[in-house]
Amino acid sequence: MVSNFVDKYDKDGVREFTELMLTWKGKILTILLVVLCSYTIYSKKIDNEYISKSSYPVEAADYILEEAEKGNLDLDKMKMFNDYNYGSYLLFREIPVFIDSRADLYSPEFNKDCNIFSDYLSISGIAMYYEEGFEKYGITHVMSYKNSKLTMLLAKDTENYKILYKDDHFVFFERLNVETENEE
Numbered sequence: 001m002v003s004n005f006v007d008k009y010d011k012d013g014v015r016e017f018t019e020l021m022l023t024w025k026g027k028i029l030t031i032l033l034v035v036l037c038s039y040t041i042y043s044k045k046i047d048n049e050y051i052s053k054s055s056y057p058v059e060a061a062d063y064i065l066e067e068a069e070k071g072n073l074d075l076d077k078m079k080m081f082n083d084y085n086y087g088s089y090l091l092f093r094e095i096p097v098f099i100d101s102r103a104d105l106y107s108p109e110f111n112k113d114c115n116i117f118s119d120y121l122s123i124s125g126i127a128m129y130y131e132e133g134f135e136k137y138g139i140t141h142v143m144s145y146k147n148s149k150l151t152m153l154l155a156k157d158t159e160n161y162k163i164l165y166k167d168d169h170f171v172f173f174e175r176l177n178v179e180t181e182n183e184e
Contacts, residue, residue: 051089053169054168054169055085055086056086056089057086057089057090057143057169057170057172058089059167059170060143060165060167060170060172061089061090061093061095063164063165063172064093064095064165064172065093065094065095067164075094075095075096077140078096078140078141079096079098079137079138079139079140079141080095080096080097080098080139080140080141080142080143081098081123081133081134081137081139081141081142081143081144082097082098082099082142082143082144083124083143083144083145083148084099084100084101084120084124085101087099087100087101088100088101088102090143098116098120098137098139099116099117099120114136116137119133119136119137123150124144124148124149124150125149126149126150126153130150130153130154131160134175138178139175139178140174140175140178141164141172141173141174141175142154142161142172142173142175143170143171143172143173144170144171144173145169145170145171146166146167146168146169146170146171151171154171154173155171159176160175160176160177161173161174161175161176162174162176
């Protein structure tokens with residue numbers, strides 16, 4: 001329809017525009033238009049965070065790595081229970097995790113005598129008493145979303161759990177009075 005409209009009312013204008021765009025001036029004009037459009041689209045996004053701090057525990061991971069560097073946390077001995085959604089981010093930061101988004105690795109086919117994925121769902125959904133699950137896997141630390149059911153229970157259990165780090169989105173707990181394999 002547009003083509004028919006242009007052909008009927010402005011054949012010469014389209015022909016002149018086409019001839020102009022095929023010259024070196026037209027090519028420079030096209031390049032400038034593309035650069036200008038690209039700049040206006042991307043200039044608004046330049047300062048955006050690459051990783052959302054509300055979805056991934058960026059600052060909590062920074063805290064863990066700083067404490068490990070100071071010698072206050074031993075990443076080799078730490079067995080952390082974490083939420084499924086950000087386990088891959090913690091692995092990226094070289095922090096050991098309980099579970100990550102590769103759910104198939106946590107099924108019974110790859111783990112003798114246990115189903116880590118099912119246990120994760122039971123613990124995080126409070127279908128299983130969290131202390132039993134943590135005991136089963138030797139969990140020493142817990143990281144969870146600030147508003148999760150598990151976080152609410154652990155925060156009240158000050159006799160067994162200590163908050164090491166807390167921000168607007170995540171909480172990192174230490175499980176107290178736990179004997180690890182190296183201490184036995």
